[in-house]
Amino acid sequence: MGTIIMQLFNGVSVASILMLAAIGLTITFGLMGIINMAHGEFIMIGAYTTYVIQNLFQTYLPHFFSSYVFVALIASFVVAALLGYLMERTIIRFLYDRPEDSLLVTWGISLVLQQLAQNIFGAPDVSVTTPKYLQGSIQVTKTVSFATDRVVILIIALAAISAVAYMLFKTRFGRNITATMQNRKMAASMGINTKRIDSMTFALGTGLAGLAGCTITWIGSIDPSIGQDYIVNAFITVVVGGAGTLLGTLFGSAFMGVGDTSLEFLTNPTIGQALILILVIVVLQFKPKGMFSSKSRKLND
């Protein structure tokens, strides 16, 4: 029994990381219809931002070292969002309604960003020291314990998706995003600066990728190609869940995370991964638009 619960938690934990990586994609790919191949690199940017913040604390504020995590969470979002904003203003905005071009161009950007990271931080792995309160584990029963950092990542993932849902459905900014994505010309006719909404929405998507990047520094080391480890599964998560819906992202990541770890546990890693991909194909056969179909007209048309 203990093993099964631990195994299940393992799956939930993988799911929560996947979800963090995928929420941003839900926005840029699902809502805006941009295939951003460089999404993974914004995860990488968030991870290196965390690394830099950690180093700054180590050098200048050693007494407060354990609180660098909070600064890093915010900074990774802000840095990735700002760079995303810049990328939208200078490049992406010329690529709306040109999916093939945007695929190629963002792939190029992905390579450039990886190379830049390599030039700045070097090719070898770097890693961050997690503060004490994130190490260790939470003992639930004699045989069941959950790693603290994993629990915190799960909380952050749930908080992030709730915050995004609140923002999209309950705030003026979210209303303007919805209106712009549903009917751009009408939104502009009602006084919405749709170009600004595009930039801000894209920045939100990349900012969330940055946040994901911050949390994955706790569970492994960082290298310039770390984004590549997440991007494929994040795209599959968004597609299988139903592009453009947060509920889809939630269930898509649960499906992928728990499904993958369970199948790997029951068989072995290679077969497990093959099985989950087969399951994805089966789901998409019956529900081509994903488990929860899109609310955005862009993808319905």
Add this chain to the structure above:
Amino acid sequence: MLTIEDLSAGYGEGTVVNNLNLIANQGQVTCLIGRNGAGKTTTLRGIMGLIKSSADTLRLDETDLSKMPTYRRAQSGIGYVPQGREIFPNMTVRDNLRIGLEANENSQQVPDYLFTLFPILKQFLDRKGGDLSGGQQQQLAIARALVTDPKVLILDEPTEGIQPSVIQEIGEVITELKSKMAILIVEQYLEFVMQISDYCYLLENGNITLEGLRNEIDLEQVKHTLAL
């Protein structure tokens, strides 16, 4: 007052509307009449800046709109009710109305008088815009444009596909509103035009061929053009 001089508008290479002159006065209902394909919608899209267009003058009171992007034109005081209504289908009636606040520089509240004009909207505030009937959507589209607190209200065939009783209601609302703003209506339903308008323009193949006060305009020529 909306003043348009030498407006040309079109899609891609050519122009559909050529050198159009038009004035919509405060306190009046101005009608632009024309048959299918005459360029009525194209004219309005040109005024909104939604398509490629140029004009010697495009002015709302003293504000020059001609260089502004669409959203600034809306903020400057054009309330636009497009053909086909273009309600945001996945948003509630309430949120559809709130979107109009983006162009309202004086208030951040949907005004209550709208629900006196269109009681049906109050009842359906939490319903999805896309789930309303055509007539209800038309009322919502007008209300949404009014939320922007416009200086000129522009309506593109508000009677299209709508049952007579609702057309009647819409006509009454327009008459009630005209003391507060300029109103420009695109129509081809002549009976309705003759009921509500003060001044009419006749549009043929992208050119104005006739204009005049409603009770002075050559009705036979208008009928003849519409029937062609």
